[in-house]
Amino acid sequence: MTKATPLLAIEALEQSFGGVMALAGVSFQTHENLIHAVIGPNGAGKTTLFNVLCGFYQPTAGSLRFNSQELRGLPPHRIAALGIARTFQNLQLFFNMTVLENVMVGCHLRARVGLLAAALRLPKVRREERQLREWSSEALELCELADHAEQPAGALPYGLMKRVEIARALAAKPRLLLLDEPAAGLNDTETLALRDLIMRIRTSGVTVLLVEHHMPLVMSVSDRLLVLDYGSVLAEGTPAEIQANPQVIAAYLGGAVQYAV
Amino acid sequence: MRLTGFFIFAASVALLPVLFPNNYFVTVVGIAAGLHVILAVGLNLLMGYAGQISLGHAAFFGMGAYASAILTTRFDWPGLLAMLAGLLVAGTIAWLLARPILRLRGHYLAMATLGFGIIIHVIMVQATHWTGGPDGLGEIPPLNLLGWTVDDDQQWYGVIAAAMLLSIWLSLNMIDSRIGRALRAVRGSEFAAQMMGIDATRAKTQIFVVSALFAAFAGSLFAHQQAFVSPDSFSLIISVELVTMVVLGGMASTFGAACGAIALTLLYEGLMVFEDYEMLIHGALLMAVMIFLPQGLFVGLSQGIRRGWTLIASRQDVQDARKAIQS
Numbered sequence: 001m002t003k004a005t006p007l008l009a010i011e012a013l014e015q016s017f018g019g020v021m022a023l024a025g026v027s028f029q030t031h032e033n034l035i036h037a038v039i040g041p042n043g044a045g046k047t048t049l050f051n052v053l054c055g056f057y058q059p060t061a062g063s064l065r066f067n068s069q070e071l072r073g074l075p076p077h078r079i080a081a082l083g084i085a086r087t088f089q090n091l092q093l094f095f096n097m098t099v100l101e102n103v104m105v106g107c108h109l110r111a112r113v114g115l116l117a118a119a120l121r122l123p124k125v126r127r128e129e130r131q132l133r134e135w136s137s138e139a140l141e142l143c144e145l146a147d148h149a150e151q152p153a154g155a156l157p158y159g160l161m162k163r164v165e166i167a168r169a170l171a172a173k174p175r176l177l178l179l180d181e182p183a184a185g186l187n188d189t190e191t192l193a194l195r196d197l198i199m200r201i202r203t204s205g206v207t208v209l210l211v212e213h214h215m216p217l218v219m220s221v222s223d224r225l226l227v228l229d230y231g232s233v234l235a236e237g238t239p240a241e242i243q244a245n246p247q248v249i250a251a252y253l254g255g256a257v258q259y260a261v
Numbered sequence: 262m263r264l265t266g267f268f269i270f271a272a273s274v275a276l277l278p279v280l281f282p283n284n285y286f287v288t289v290v291g292i293a294a295g296l297h298v299i300l301a302v303g304l305n306l307l308m309g310y311a312g313q314i315s316l317g318h319a320a321f322f323g324m325g326a327y328a329s330a331i332l333t334t335r336f337d338w339p340g341l342l343a344m345l346a347g348l349l350v351a352g353t354i355a356w357l358l359a360r361p362i363l364r365l366r367g368h369y370l371a372m373a374t375l376g377f378g379i380i381i382h383v384i385m386v387q388a389t390h391w392t393g394g395p396d397g398l399g400e401i402p403p404l405n406l407l408g409w410t411v412d413d414d415q416q417w418y419g420v421i422a423a424a425m426l427l428s429i430w431l432s433l434n435m436i437d438s439r440i441g442r443a444l445r446a447v448r449g450s451e452f453a454a455q456m457m458g459i460d461a462t463r464a465k466t467q468i469f470v471v472s473a474l475f476a477a478f479a480g481s482l483f484a485h486q487q488a489f490v491s492p493d494s495f496s497l498i499i500s501v502e503l504v505t506m507v508v509l510g511g512m513a514s515t516f517g518a519a520c521g522a523i524a525l526t527l528l529y530e531g532l533m534v535f536e537d538y539e540m541l542i543h544g545a546l547l548m549a550v551m552i553f554l555p556q557g558l559f560v561g562l563s564q565g566i567r568r569g570w571t572l573i574a575s576r577q578d579v580q581d582a583r584k585a586i587q588s
Contacts, residue, residue: 054456080458094449096513097442104439105446109458111439115467118438119431125438132439172457 005068007032007176007207008053013062015045015052015231022048024231025062030209030224032175035202037210037218040228041252046211047089049228050178054086055079066176081109085174087165089181089211095154099145099164102153103136106171110135136171142204143167143197159190166197176207183214195221219243227252266516267426267433274422278415288414290530292486295421296479297522299428301506303475305518306432308507310441311468312448313363314371317378318503321473323385323495324351325480330398330490331391340404344481348474355473359466378500385492397491404485417486424482425519428475432515435471444468445513509550511557520559 006029015023023045030036038046051057053064055076064071071079085106094102113128140146143163148156153164162182169177179198183191191214198221202208212218218225218239225242227234229252235245242248281287300322307313328347332338338346362373385392392398403412404420411420435441446454447461455461484490502525510521528546532539554561 056452075460076455077458077460080456086456088453092450092453094446094453096445096449101442101445105442105454105457105459108439108443108446113439115435115440115471118440119435119471121434121438125434128439168453168457 004031006030007067008209009063009065010049010053011063011065013049013052013064014060015048015057016060021231023052023059023062026228026231026233027062028226028233028236030207032207033202033205034223035198035208035210035221036224036226037212037222038226038228039212039215039218039252040234043230044228045231046228047180048231050086050180050209050211053079053178054084080172083173083175084178085169085172085176086178087162087169087180087182089184091158091161091165093153093161093164093168095152097153098149099151099153099156099167100133100136100140100149102164103139103168103171104132106139106168107132107135109172135173136167139167139171142170142200144193159186162186163194163197166201170201170206174206176209177201179208179210179212181211181213183212183217191217263437264430264433267430270429270516270519271426274426278418283415286527286530288418290526292414292417292421294523294526295418295425296483296486297503297506297526298425298519299479299482300476300503301510301518301522302428302432302515303472303479304503305507305510305512305515306435306444306468306475307472308504309513309518310436310444310448311465313465313469314367314504315374315469315472316371316497316500316504317374317376317381318472318476319495319497319499320378320381321351321355321476322480322483322499322503323381323490323492324354325477326484326490326495327385327392327398327480328477329481329484330401333402333485334398334400340402340481340485341406344478347477347481351473351477351480352470355470356466359469360462363462363465363469375497375500378497382492382496385495392492395492397489397493399489401484401488401490403488404482411485421482421486424478428478429515429519436515440464440467505547509547509557511560514557514560517557517559521557524558 008030011027013023013026040046052059055074066082111128111132113125117125140149143166145163145167183194195217222239224238226236227248234251235242235248277287304318307315325347328350329343332343332346333340365373386395403410411417443459443464447464451461506521506525507518511517532542535542
């Protein structure tokens with residue numbers, strides 16, 4: 001493992017909703033250029049972890065440092081500005097817009113134009129629009145969506161919609177990308193394509209934090225795994241270590257299985 | 262072309278008085294329609310694109326009108342300066358109001374804006390010393406634009422048409438920009454929009470202010486054009502009519518809002534001959550439109566035409582294919 005400062009360092013993170021402890025003291029770190037999966041049974045706190053990371057919940061205790069900066073207390077749009085992007089377990093596409101426009105919204109933070117300039121359509125607006133289209137096309141290209149750019153986002157099949165979410169998140173040029181169950185609802189071919197896409201994303205220099213139930217995908221794509229159970233860390237390690245971990249097997253995997261896609 | 266629709270619309274607006282000079286429906290009704298278009302286009306930014314309702318928009322319309330009326334009659338301010346003051350007042354009040362009010366959603370937001378509209382209306386009626394009370398304020402001087410005085414219906418038609426085209430152009434530009442996309446994103450999924458770095462509160466506040474500015478702008482023009490203002494022109498009914506225009510034309514479409522404004526203005530004029538039955542027919546027509554064209558007149562009809570066109574085109578394709586096979 002690298003000795004450099006971790007990209008994301010979470011310490012003793014607690015999140016309670018009334019009497020329910022969704023996260024009961026989670027600590028882990030992830031480093032630049034890794035694919036780090038978060039697995040665990042339903043209700044283990046995976047999505048809660050993402051929502052705390054993104055600022056949608058204010059944690060009850062603990063700290064989250066991204067690139068040495070504390071995230072606690074920041075609103076979601078400020079956290080996004082630091083270089084964290086995500087996709088959603090339940091699709092959160094902008095169904096009232098085209099695919100290209102969805103991805104252009106992803107570029108929001110990389111653009112500067114304000115209300116007045118936009119209303120008057122100053123020359124710099126046109127220049128910036130061209131730039132945004134270019135950036136968006138790159139993201140669409142990477143996700144193999146270029147042919148669907150002008151379609152309304154709501155008209156796409158489910159598998160493509162999930163990829164539009166990834167393209168939109170990538171358009172923000174994040175340092176850390178959170179993928180929340182990207183394989184849910186995909187068929188085998190689409191899942192294979194997703195694996196390649198996640199690999200390409202990592203190659204392009206983006207660190208990936210992946211919540212996923214599809215074990216073959218998780219085991220083949222991840223560098224490290226974090227296993228959550230009842231809001232606490234059950235284990236952390238490489239896929240091989242996790243598959244051999246008796247606690248994980250008992251709680252989650254249910255028997256020694258060889259995983260391959 | 263991005264602005265094709267706009268240029269076609271602008272050309273027809275410019276041609277009307279040439280084709281029908283001194284026609285009552287062009288120069289008198291046209292002026293009213295033009296003002297309604299400005300109001301509806303502004304309100305559509307808030308309702309159609311940001312997904313926030315305002316049942317108190319006549320209040321901002323009134324602020325612009327009363328600012329112009331009071332400042333030009335009582336303090337002899339030049340018209341343009343008074344208009345600017347009106348914009349400033351309406352914009353500031355909208356901004357102050359936006360933070361607390363836009364936290365609310367749905368019915369609660371509707372109630373809050375409704376209350377705001379009523380409060381402003383009560384002030385117009387009660388602050389007799391400033392507003393002239395229920396009798397209103399008269400003898401507002403004609404608008405003077407850098408030495409040119411606008412004083413007959415034809416000239417007013419030109420000024421209002423220009424103002425209306427300006428507001429449509431501004432609206433089209435805003436919607437098709439980073440700001441407009443951010444706004445539509447907030448409507449599509451506020452959750453995801455925030456994760457794209459969009460400050461949802463700020464986006465909604467901005468557009469609420471813009472929408473109020475459009476209304477105040479129309480108000481100033483209205484005051485000068487009518488040379489008289491009274492609280493009746495800014496009551497709750499007017500706010501509801503504005504909402505109706507946006508919904509009738511088709512939400513989230515600038516031309517839809519414009520179309521709704523024109524259609525409703527013409528409807529009021531056309532139905533006057535029915536006297537007592539006016540409101541009855543008016544209501545029935547609105548219900549019919551909402552039942553048969555739930556997306557609104559403009560959006561519903563243009564989609565229908567497009568669908569019909571593809572149908573005809575595909576039939577043509579089939580015929581061509583048949584001919585090719587036969588030959």
